[in-house]
Amino acid sequence: MEAVAARPSLPPPWHLRAIGSAVRWLDGSPGLKSFGPFVPILLLWAGVAQAGIFPRIFFPGPWDVVLSFANLITKGILPEYLEDSLLRLALGAGAGVATGIPLGLLVGLSRIGHRCLWPVIVFFQAVGDIAWLPILLIWFGFGLATMTFVIVYTVLFPVVFNTALGVRSIPLEFTRAAQSLGARPWRILLEVVVPGALPNIITGLRNGLGYGWRALIAAEMIVGTSGVGFLMFDARRAGQVTEVLLGMIVLGILWYVVDGWILVPLEQATVERWGVVARRDVP
Amino acid sequence: MADLVIRKLGKTYFDLYAGRHVTAVADVSLEIHTGEFVSIVGASGCGKTTLLNMVAGFIPPSEGEILLGDRQVKGPGPDRGVVFQGFALFPWKSVLDNVAFGLKMRGVPRAERLRIAEEYVALVGLAGAESRYPTELSGGMQQRVGVARALANSPELLLMDEPFASVDAQTRMTLQEELTRIWEAKHPTILFVTHDVDEAVFLSDRVIVLTRSPGTVRAEVPIPLPRPRSWGRLVEDGRFKALVARVLALVRDSDPPTNPAGGQERSG
Numbered sequence: 001m002e003a004v005a006a007r008p009s010l011p012p013p014w015h016l017r018a019i020g021s022a023v024r025w026l027d028g029s030p031g032l033k034s035f036g037p038f039v040p041i042l043l044l045w046a047g048v049a050q051a052g053i054f055p056r057i058f059f060p061g062p063w064d065v066v067l068s069f070a071n072l073i074t075k076g077i078l079p080e081y082l083e084d085s086l087l088r089l090a091l092g093a094g095a096g097v098a099t100g101i102p103l104g105l106l107v108g109l110s111r112i113g114h115r116c117l118w119p120v121i122v123f124f125q126a127v128g129d130i131a132w133l134p135i136l137l138i139w140f141g142f143g144l145a146t147m148t149f150v151i152v153y154t155v156l157f158p159v160v161f162n163t164a165l166g167v168r169s170i171p172l173e174f175t176r177a178a179q180s181l182g183a184r185p186w187r188i189l190l191e192v193v194v195p196g197a198l199p200n201i202i203t204g205l206r207n208g209l210g211y212g213w214r215a216l217i218a219a220e221m222i223v224g225t226s227g228v229g230f231l232m233f234d235a236r237r238a239g240q241v242t243e244v245l246l247g248m249i250v251l252g253i254l255w256y257v258v259d260g261w262i263l264v265p266l267e268q269a270t271v272e273r274w275g276v277v278a279r280r281d282v283p
Numbered sequence: 284m285a286d287l288v289i290r291k292l293g294k295t296y297f298d299l300y301a302g303r304h305v306t307a308v309a310d311v312s313l314e315i316h317t318g319e320f321v322s323i324v325g326a327s328g329c330g331k332t333t334l335l336n337m338v339a340g341f342i343p344p345s346e347g348e349i350l351l352g353d354r355q356v357k358g359p360g361p362d363r364g365v366v367f368q369g370f371a372l373f374p375w376k377s378v379l380d381n382v383a384f385g386l387k388m389r390g391v392p393r394a395e396r397l398r399i400a401e402e403y404v405a406l407v408g409l410a411g412a413e414s415r416y417p418t419e420l421s422g423g424m425q426q427r428v429g430v431a432r433a434l435a436n437s438p439e440l441l442l443m444d445e446p447f448a449s450v451d452a453q454t455r456m457t458l459q460e461e462l463t464r465i466w467e468a469k470h471p472t473i474l475f476v477t478h479d480v481d482e483a484v485f486l487s488d489r490v491i492v493l494t495r496s497p498g499t500v501r502a503e504v505p506i507p508l509p510r511p512r513s514w515g516r517l518v519e520d521g522r523f524k525a526l527v528a529r530v531l532a533l534v535r536d537s538d539p540p541t542n543p544a545g546g547q548e549r550s551g
Contacts, residue, residue, distance in 0.1 A: 173371035176341050181385035181436055182361030191384070195375040274374045275418025 034256060060242045065249065068242040077231070082250070085227040088144070089216055092151025093209055100156045100208070101201060104163020105193065114164075121160060129154040129215045133222055147219045154215040158207035166200025167193055199271045206263050210255070217251060228254075285352025285439050287315040287338070287474065293346035293497075294333050307333040309497035311347070315440070315474055320466055322475040322483035323491045324534055330498030331476045335444050338474060339365050351439060361385060364433030366443040370425045372417040378404060378428050379413040385436030403435040404428075406465060423454035430462070434471060443475045447482065456514050459485055463512050480531045484523065485512060492533040502533050 042062055048054075049061030056064075072078035106113040107121070129150050136146040170193060178192045194201075220229025228247050235243030271277045294308040307330040315321045323331045336342045338349055340359035349356040351363065359365075364385075372381050379400050386396035404413055407427040417425055426446055433441055447455045459482060466473060466486075477483050483490045487506050494501045506526055508517070517523040 171369070171371070173367050173369055174373065176339070176359065177365065177367065177371040177373075177432075178384070178388075179341075179359035180339055180361065180363060180365040180442075181432070182388040183384075184388070187388055191388075192373065195373070198375070270375070274416055276374050 057239070058241055060245065064242045065246050068240075068246050072231075072243070072246070078246075078250070081227050081231050082254075085216060085220065085229070086254075088147050088220075088227065089151060089209075089213060092148045092216070093155050093212055095148070096152045096155025096208060096212065097159055097205060099152070100159030100204070101163050103156075104160040104201075104204070105167060105189070105197075107160065108164035108167025108197070109189075109193065121157070124153075125157040129211075130218055133219065137223065142223050142225065146223050147216065150215050150219045151212045155208035155212040158211060159201070159204040162200045162204025162207070163197055166197025166204075169200065170196035195270075199277055202263065202267055202271065205266075206259070209258060209263070213251070213255065213258070286317055287440055287472065288350040289313050289338070289347070290350070291347035292334070292337060292344050292349065294330070294337060294342070295345045306497035308337070308344075309499050311493075311498065311500055313491060313500060313503075315472060317472055318470040319489065320473045320475065320487050321489045321491060322477060322487040323493060324477055324480055324483045324530060325493035325498060326495050326534060327478060329493045329495040331478075331493055332444055334493075334498065335442055335474065335476045338440075339363055339442050361389060361436055362439045364436055364438030364441045366426070366429045366433050366441065366446045368445040368448050370417070370422075370429045370449075372425055372428055372432070374417050377414050377416055378409060378420070381417065381428055382431045382435050384432060389436070400431075400435055403431040406434070406468070407431045408461065421454075422450045423458060426450060426458060427461070430465070434465070434469065439472065441471045441473045443473060445477050446475075448477070448479075455482075460513055462486060463510065467511055480527055480534060484508075484526050484530060485514070485517060490530050492530060501536075504530055504533070 046062050049056070049059055049064075053059075069078070103117065103121075107117050108114075132150060132153060133146070136149055140146045140149070174192050174196060175188060178188045183191060216227070217229035217232075220227040221233040224230030224233070228250055232244050232247035235241075235247065267277070290312050292308060292311040293306065295304055295306045297303075298305045311334060313321075323334065325331045333342070337344045338356065340356050340363065354362075356363075373384065376384065379397065382403050383396045383400035386399060387393075391399070401410075401413065404410060407430055409424060409427050409431070412420065412424065417428065420428070429446065447458050450458065463486060465471075475483070475486060484506055490504045490506060492501045492504065493499065504526065508520070508523060508526070
């Protein structure tokens, strides 16, 4: 060990230093922080496309996708489809959360609620969202009702499960403290149970939105007349591989937006502020 | 304010792991007068926390009755404030909102409850920390909030369940002195459960020693030490030492001969 420590440390060669400072620069700027890790993937993609191993029409490079992006933006198709997809997600997620949290509270708090609802919830969770599509198409046809149902269905279960888990993990002493301070059951629900379960509720929300987003794209491919999923499926029909790839990239980026603009601020304002989960800025 | 009267109280429960009925508390009768500070001591597992939980209304007794004034205790209520060993502060509420919680539950208008809460935060020496969250505070500071939260609700009886057991020794001595100071200022009726004999003698007007398994009252020892009390004065005081020795002997003597002290770690 001493021999190693005694060895004079040579400065690393210039190209390693250059890469090191580039990585530090990327890591330092907040906007690029998430983008940085994608640089090697993009380079690999561009390299393979440039090498001409596959025909360009089946394997376009990143630049082609950027051009296609600009084209669809100027035509107004992408903004319109994005708006449709996001609106459906918001509608479905809103309804899913609005039913999921009360259901989760009921299952988590009430023995009878648990006994009556749990088997039903487990059964329907196993059926899965896409498995509902055939019957939904027969009942509601190709429209918003079908898609909303699928998203609500997908968002609901993670929210219910995690809310119930959160309720059960609240320390008994919290409830006892509230009772001995004069809180009635209804106040305990609002002042102790809901905030106490919030870390788990947010986890459920994050999972639910993630699953819901994927379910929406699947539903749009099968049911859709608009939306990002429809865009991709339609492009495949027309042999527009660039648009298919563009759709995939948009899906990934949008998740960052949803997470960064909705979920992360929610966590920072609540569970991280209270110190009940680890803060992001602490290594 | 009202006296607490406990008559022939007993608690038997079915121990799932042992597969048999266990009597944690048996035939406990005692009285605590308004404004009195009474401690219950006993070895681990003597049922002293079970006793306190029954007075708090968290668990129903199997036998006997608990009267606070002329009312029988049935379930928890704001007439009996509780300070928990694990603090049990709401992490989503600031110090001030934690202390104001009971007043909020009882419908005290916002401006008034915040004024009262501020007064109690200052009483426990935390002025300036009102807007901080419990997780930002040390254990000693958290328990000060716990005491302030219980007192701000003006309970007729304050129940304290080994409240200083999870803070370090220096902080514990400071908190004990603070508690005697607060008690002298406000004279709340306090039932204090601890396994620490020094603590019980230091704080109390009267110490009740429980026997072990099942817990029954073995002895009551009056503590006629003058107040205000401080560790600096009492640590060398002959009367204090004699009282501690006497209570300690009663606690140790309460062990069944087959089960030496420290042999059983279950609290209860």
